[in-house]
Amino acid sequence: MWTPGRIVGETLLCAVLGLLAAAAEVPAGLLSDAGVVRVVAVGLAAALLSLLRRVLPATVLLITATGMNEFSGLTVLVVVAAWSAGRRIDGVGKAAGTFAAAYALALGLTLLRDPLSLTMTLTFAVPLLLVMIVVPGLISRYWSQRRTLTDILREYNAQLLRERAMIAGQARMRERQRIAQDMHDSLGHHLTLISVHTGALEVDRELTGRQREAVGVLREASVAALHELREVVGLLKDGIESPGTSPTTPAVQAPGEGHATVPSRGVAGIESLVAASRTAGTAVELRHSGEPRPLPPTADHAAYRLAQEGLTNAHKHAPGAAITIELRYEPDALVVEVANGPAPETAETGRSVVSGGQGLTGIRERTRLIGGMVHAGPTADGGFRLAGVLPYASPEGCAPSRPPGDAETTFAGPTGDFREQIPAGPLGEGVPVIDGNGLPKELARAMSRKTKRSGVAIGCGIAALILLLLVVFGVVAAVFLVGETDKAMIEPKQYDAVRVGQPETAVRAKLPRGNSFLAEGLDKGAPPAPMGAACLTLMSTENGSSWSTDPVFRFCFKGGKLIEKKSFEITR
Template sequence: MWPARRVVGETFLSLALALSGAGAELLDDESAGVAVGIGLLAGLLSLLRRGLPATVLLAAAAGSAPFSGFAPLLLVVAWSAGRRIDGLGRACGVFALAYGLALGLTAAWESHASLPLLAIAGMFILVAIVVPGLAGRYWSQRRALTDTLHEYNAQLLRERAMIVGQARMLERQRIAQDMHDSLGHQLALIAVHTGALEVDRELTGQQREAVGVLREASVAAMHELRDVVGVLRDGADANSPAGAPQGGDDPGAPSRGVAGIDDLAETSRKAGTAVEIRRSGEVRPLATTADHAAYRVVQEGLTNAHKHAPGASISIGLRYEPDSLVVEVANGPVAEPMPSGVASGGQGLTGLAERARLVGGMVHAGPTADGGFRLAGVLPYTSPGDARKTFVAPQDDFRAQSPAGPGGEAGPVIEWNGLPKELARAVNRTKRGNGIAIGCGVAALIGVVLVIAVVVGVVLLVREADKTMIEPAQYEAVKIGQSERSVRDALPHGDSFMNTGPGAGAPPEPDGSTCLTLLSSEIGSSLDADPVFRFCFKDGKLIEKKSFEAT
């Protein structure tokens, strides 16, 4: 079924061809009935040209000889046939048959026409049939090749995305296994030993409290390690619904979202650090990934404060803005300078910034006016898929690796050297077919131009010869004593580039006379001699006429 736009377009085209065909027949003084019939037939053939391209082309070519109303239709159906006739050989055969049919019927219909007129008509028929057909065929092959390349490009991108995804999954599984085997074992040993040390009777109350903090920290670290391993293995963190527990199946596991920030603060207080939490605004739920990112911002801020500013007071701020949650962790100035041997991985803030970017937020870190340090994160309430309400658009890592296209922008990846054999053969066949078709078209056009040039040259020569050449009978009809005016009116004026004068061997002209020299239509006695007629006038009368051969 045709779409509505094509139905409207085909209707208007059929009406235009029908009206043009009827109008052309009326201009040729045909009757109204014939004009209406030709118009209706042209409109009907236009509707059939998609399903029967070869048949409609032959019918239009045959009808264009006796009826000029089929001329506009012939251009349209030639274009359509060039697009829709399969196979180069079949297309060449159909177009050759159409041209022969149109030229033969034109010669039979215009039997009284001279050979030059038939040659010119043949050139026009050739241009009317071949040029639209070549243009339609080139457009069709180019579109088919472009569609094939687009399909192959889409398949290539899908395959590369699958390869990248599989490689990422394997690497994540390897990292998860290494973390589980190494860190899990070490954290389990720390938890066991601190648990045993906590019940040692020789410890004081303050020491036992410090050991309890270590044990809780090790247990929390084990839970976090299990969460990270789960995320690396199957992405459970990204797929879990908002508000779902982040600690796995253990109901006693700490929360890894905004709800777990109080536990982080309490753990720091047990370590002897003053921690204050300030909340403002109406509490709103966050997406799971953003909720986890807020927890990590506070965790990283507390870790950095304990590491680089021990003993300094820490303030945690949670501001619920209309479009985002602002999380701040700020510590006061350091009381004593820290020794240079404090270990720092240097990747915490970088990883935190990337985590925030992936959820459409941002992170800022820097010193405060009083000499302390501040870490802040802006996290949107919406998911990163809603680009209108996020602050930083998440990028597609795979697309970012695509090489720049012709315009300098990253575009789809097309490796021409890696085309599959089927597509390479299709491209080569299309190139050869286009080359043959274009070569034939160029040769035909050159032939048309040459033939038209020869015909025009012959016509010009005939016209120039009429200006300077007369028959012997015309020469005999002129009598001496006639008035100069009557003689000149009866003869050509002789103003032509072909009339070079009497030439060598001409007899002398009478004194005081004015002569008109014309060529004879007869052939001279030799290749170097031309028969010439000369008429000399004096006092308004013809006083002499001579016939001679001149070189």
């Protein structure tokens, strides 16, 4: 379907070509009996052919090349038709045949309609028709092929970018699987050992009640760590189960874990974090304000992680200090704040603390992805404060993640996965398209050195040949016109210098012979010549009184003398 701009453009071009064709036929049409009919018919024909040139480019070119000899109004249309045919005719052979036929028809009909000398034909008809028919077609075809190749390159580049993104996604997925496997093999083993040994130590009869309670806290912490490790491994492995496991079997399982209560990983789980810290002997206060509101799964989990990180940092850097956790339900967001006072002087502040410095960075990134913000810094009393603002609604464009415990987490649906377009292979291997196979036919042909060199050579050769022909024809035409002008044209002062009654031989010696094609047809519409006189008609070097008239000088001889000289204008 054409766009509104294309429709307007085609309509204007059709109207302009029709008006130009009709205007060019006005002089010839007024001299004929059916002048008005001819003018209207040529204008409508030009407009119709202009509309059909996109559908039937070869036919329109042949029709206009054939008819422009009889109807001069089609001269402008033939250039437009040649341009359109160069773009739309498929195949080099078909295009070359069509343009050769159009050129031959135009040149042959020109010779048949107005047979001139061979020199005149080679000088004017050949280069003029070459410029009107062949040159527009060549330029249009080159421009169209260049635009097509540019579009193909642009599409191919977009395809490469998409496939590069898919390859990077596959590499990330394989790396996540490798990390998940390492975590499963190393951390799972050590956490399982901790759980087993603390479970055995908990039932030791030599322990006091206080010690047994502390060991129980350690065992519950190891079990909770195993649960979290299982969640992280499941996320990293993108829903792909490890060998020997099933969707219902956890990847990491501690002895007796199946009977333990799995703590919540949302706002509700903050209570368990507070209880665990209190059991360890830390004074922790939990405050609530505002009316509780449901949170998206990602924000709910971020609130839990933020409270967990705040408690962890307080335990590590300010052991024994009082901790306050506050949950404030604001109108548009939940504010989670964890603040601790300065560490007591009796605490062992100089002990070694394992800290990678990544906890706060991870919390900030997790909160940023859901549209929230985090603030962390010291307080006025020497303590530390960690606060996060978590919006109730996920930001636009961010798909909510699955809550912990869902069946599976994947990056794409089970059907229509774009990653299936590329077969999986070892990391670093290229895919067929990247390696250069399977290129589009036009692009492969354009990228071939042999084809490129031959195409450039052919194009340069054709362009050089056309340029050489135009230069040669231009030089020949200039020389030929100078010679023909000397044979058929005189200046007004030469006309004034001749006197009636002078001998014919003396007058002819001063004037050109008039044997030129420029002097042909000058007697049409001229005043009657004297009876029995032989007249010589020449053109004037001056311009006529209008664009359609030419000044003419006529000399008539009889009995060896000049008996009459007359100056008048004729209509070409």
